[in-house]
Amino acid sequence: MKKFFGVLLCLVFVSAANASLVGLWDFDDPANTTEATIGADLTLVGTDTAMTGYSGTDGAVSIGVGSYYEADHGITPAAGEGYVNEWSLLIDFKYPTLDWICFFQTNPSNTNDGDCFVRGGGGVPSSLGVSATGYTTNPTETETWYRMLVTVDNGEFYRIYVNGELWLDGTVQSVDGRLSLDPILLLFADENGEDNEIHVSNVAIWDTGLDSATVLELGGVGDPIGHVVGSTSLSELTMLENDAVASEVDVQFTGTAPTADVQITVDPNTVLGNADDVQLIAPGAATAGLPGEPVTFTIPAANWQQVQTIGVEPVNDSDVESTEKIGLRFELASVDAGYDGGLIPAVTVTLYDDDSAYLFIQPTSQEVIEGGSSVTCSVELTGDPTSDVEVYVSDVADPNVVAIEPEVLTFTPSNASTPQTITITAVDDDVLIATEYSTEIAFDASSSDLSFDGIPIKTVEVTIFDNECGAWGFDPVDMNQDCEVDLDDFAILASSWLKCSMPFMEDCTNYNQ
Numbered sequence: 001m002k003k004f005f006g007v008l009l010c011l012v013f014v015s016a017a018n019a020s021l022v023g024l025w026d027f028d029d030p031a032n033t034t035e036a037t038i039g040a041d042l043t044l045v046g047t048d049t050a051m052t053g054y055s056g057t058d059g060a061v062s063i064g065v066g067s068y069y070e071a072d073h074g075i076t077p078a079a080g081e082g083y084v085n086e087w088s089l090l091i092d093f094k095y096p097t098l099d100w101i102c103f104f105q106t107n108p109s110n111t112n113d114g115d116c117f118v119r120g121g122g123g124v125p126s127s128l129g130v131s132a133t134g135y136t137t138n139p140t141e142t143e144t145w146y147r148m149l150v151t152v153d154n155g156e157f158y159r160i161y162v163n164g165e166l167w168l169d170g171t172v173q174s175v176d177g178r179l180s181l182d183p184i185l186l187l188f189a190d191e192n193g194e195d196n197e198i199h200v201s202n203v204a205i206w207d208t209g210l211d212s213a214t215v216l217e218l219g220g221v222g223d224p225i226g227h228v229v230g231s232t233s234l235s236e237l238t239m240l241e242n243d244a245v246a247s248e249v250d251v252q253f254t255g256t257a258p259t260a261d262v263q264i265t266v267d268p269n270t271v272l273g274n275a276d277d278v279q280l281i282a283p284g285a286a287t288a289g290l291p292g293e294p295v296t297f298t299i300p301a302a303n304w305q306q307v308q309t310i311g312v313e314p315v316n317d318s319d320v321e322s323t324e325k326i327g328l329r330f331e332l333a334s335v336d337a338g339y340d341g342g343l344i345p346a347v348t349v350t351l352y353d354d355d356s357a358y359l360f361i362q363p364t365s366q367e368v369i370e371g372g373s374s375v376t377c378s379v380e381l382t383g384d385p386t387s388d389v390e391v392y393v394s395d396v397a398d399p400n401v402v403a404i405e406p407e408v409l410t411f412t413p414s415n416a417s418t419p420q421t422i423t424i425t426a427v428d429d430d431v432l433i434a435t436e437y438s439t440e441i442a443f444d445a446s447s448s449d450l451s452f453d454g455i456p457i458k459t460v461e462v463t464i465f466d467n468e469c470g471a472w473g474f475d476p477v478d479m480n481q482d483c484e485v486d487l488d489d490f491a492i493l494a495s496s497w498l499k500c501s502m503p504f505m506e507d508c509t510n511y512n513q
Contacts, residue, residue, distance in 0.1 A: 021227050023073050023205040028059035034069065039205075042187070043070040053201035054092070054145045054221045064197040068189030070108070073181065075207045083180035085154040088210040092201040092221045094145045098126055100194035103148070105186035106179060114190040115179060116150060116160075118198075132178060133158050133170035145201070145221040152179055153209035163220040164271045164327070164346075166212065211235070213345035216327050220271065224341035229332070230254055232347055238362060239314050240382065242354040242417075246281055246288070246311035249347055251330070253339075258301045262334040266310055267294040270327030270346070277351055278326050281311030291315045294331075301336075314351055321353040354417070357383040357451045359391065359443050359458045366460060368402065368426040370467040377460055379443065380419040381411040381452075388412050389447040393422055397439040401427050402462055404441065424462060432468035439464070 023039035030050030034042040046067025053060035063069070075084045095101055100120035119127045119135055128148065129135035140146060140162075149161040155175045160168040173179040187203060188195055204225050210218075213235040214228065233250035251264070266282075268275040269292065276292035288311065289295050299308060312328070330344035352360050360380040368375055381389055391409040395402050403425045411420070424441065441460040447453045478485055479492035 020207045021204060021225070022075055022207050023071060023203075024225060025071075025203045026059065027053070027061045027201065030059060033061050039074060040072040043072075045070060045189075051199065053199075058201055058222075060199055060201040062197060062199050063188050065193055065195055068105070068110070068195065069187040071185045071187055071203075071205070072183060073185055073205050074183075075181065075205075081176055081180075083176050083182060084207075085175050085180050086152065086208045087181060088149060088151045088206040088208065089185075090147065090149045090202065090204040090218065090225065092145065092147050092203075094143060094199050095140075096142060096197060096199070098142055099196040100190075101198050102188055102190040102195040103128075103150075103198075105189040105191075106181055108182045108184040108186060110186055110189050110191050112191055114194065117190075117194065120194070120196075128160055128162070129168055129170065133173065134168060136160060136162070136167040138162070138167050147218070147220045147223070149210065149215050149218065151209040151211075151215065154180055157209065159209075161212075161215045164216045164218065211345065213347065214343060216270065216272075216346035216348065217329055217343050219329060223329075224331070224343070226332075226341040226343050227338070228254075228345070229339055229342035230330070230344035232345060235345060235347060237312060237347055237349045238352070238360075238364070239312070239349060240352050240354055240360055240380070241277075241314045242316050243314055246313045249310045249312060249328070251308045251310060251344060252306075253299070253304050256338070257304050258299075258334060258336045258339045260334050260336040260339075261301050262299045262304070262332055262336070262339045263296060264299065264308075264344075265294050265296045265331040265333075267329050267331060268292060268326050268349075269294070270329055272325045272327040272348070274324040274326045274351070277315050277321075277324055278349060279313050279315060280328075281313065283308040283310060285311075288313050312349060316354070318355060319353075320355045322356070323353065323358065324351045325349065326351060352382055354382045355384075357381075357385070357455050359445060359455065361443065361458050361460060364460055365463070366424060367463045367465070368424060369465045370426045371428045372426065372465075372467075374423045374425040376421050376423050377441075378419045378421055379409055381416045383416070383452065385411065385413055385416055385447060385449045385452045387448045389416070389445055389449065389452045392444045392446065394442050394444070395439055396442055396459075401433075401437070401439050401464055402441070403427060424460075426464045428467070430468070433464075433466055436463055436465050438462060 024037040026037050027033050029035050033048055033050055034044050048061045048063045051060050051062050077084050101118040102114035103116040105114045116130055124139055126139040127135040147163050151159045154173045158170040158173055230253045237247055239247055266280055268278055279288040279291045280295045281288045282295040282297045326349040328347040332339055332342045334340045352358050360382055362378050366375045389411045393404050393407050405423045409420045439462050443458045445452055445455045479489040
């Protein structure tokens with residue numbers, strides 16, 4: 001069997017640093033509502049009215065039927081694409097009366113239907129979306145401010161977030177299709193009057209489809225809108241409520257050096273709730289703060305590239321609770337305008353209650369190579385079973401593509417909280433399945449204690465890298481693609497040349513290239 005010899009996988013920091021905020025319009029100047037804070041000024045078609053926004057110091061506009069803005073976003077299409085297919089649009093809005101209200105129109109001529117609406121009727125009234133992508137199941141309400149973020153990567157995803165929460169994982173749109181952008185994007189325009197009155201406090205656009213961590217960091221109406229200036233060592237953290245040692249999240253600035261010190265506040269109070277179930281440890285601090293309280297620290301401009309480590313401790317109580325999620329947001333303040341209000345993608349903490357019946361498995365994804373080393377997963381049972389709990393571990397693929405040892409774990413009332421380990425090994429077959437493929441490992445619990453019998457099946461996703469000949473391509477001179485360069489390949493090469501009186505003519509291979 002012919003093998004490939006190495007795969008190097010490296011992940012240091014999770015970052016959205018490649019996402020650029022290319023347009024921001026805050027409508028704070030009532031005498032010049034189209035003025036841009038970042039990017040090009042808007043062009044108003046029709047009329048708008050300046051108004052007070054979500055607070056007494058915030059500016060906004062009211063714009064209604066037949067009026068809209070032209071936004072020159074300045075995003076360049078990717079190589080080989082005719083239009084912009086990766087982008088994200090933020091709109092802080094409310095509306096006085098429920099009707100069809102259009103958020104944006106990708107056709108700069110405004111000669112067809114808009115592309116995202118407040119739904120005025122049918123289905124779930126006041127939901128958000130359009131028929132091509134689907135609508136949110138959550139409704140909105142009149143006279144209520146919302147922060148909506150539409151994130152798009154055509155061919156990959158179309159999502160609508162509201163106040164940091166995913167409301168719609170919609171129907172994926174085609175590359176260069178309906179949800180791709182011309183150089184001009186129309187805001188609040190529709191061709192047949194379905195653009196009723198809307199109040200808008202902020203509009204922003206990025207040149208990529210933002211990830212969920214950055215969307216959570218952007219939060220809700222009133223939270224800062226800025227450039228991504230930093231990264232974290234992870235975007236998701238999983239903990240047990242009775243963990244005795246604090247977990248750590250590293251934070252580091254990316255990009256250019258700040259000209260002044262930067263103050264960072266890490267706040268667990270987000271739309272996800274449950275903030276009082278964790279307590280944070282500021283970099284360099286010996287003890288944690290109070291449950292649910294933010295921590296604040298300062299990064300000196302002279303030492304701006306130093307990694308800062310934040311500790312996260314669970315609050316262990318005796319309450320029987322469901323699995324909870326907590327968001328950690330980063331609020332930046334500085335006299336350097338490039339960092340003041342800047343973004344560091346948020347971290348989502350998943351906290352498993354040790355007083356409830358759960359299987360706690362880490363990690364929840366693994367990678368193995370055919371013929372390579374095995375990997376392991378730790379399995380722990382939370383809660384207090386009154387009888388033995390057997391956990392059956394299996395590969396869902398048929399035939400199995402990984403071997404698991406052991407296939408049955410037994411937790412007794414006396415060792416339920418002691419982690420057990422399974423070993424996962426790729427099945428080294430002679431079949432080229434794909435360069436990489438995947439399966440899931442299922443964990444199914446059975447017990448005479450009904451609280452633990454049939455607890456929800458957990459899964460671990462396993463990615464397998466094939467090692468068969470050709471999985472990673474062939475050497476250009478391996479003419480017969482048998483993963484060996486020998487006289488057989490020379491014979492094929494010579495035969496090809498002899499068939500052509502002019503080797504570079506059509507259907508003949510130019511081997512000098």
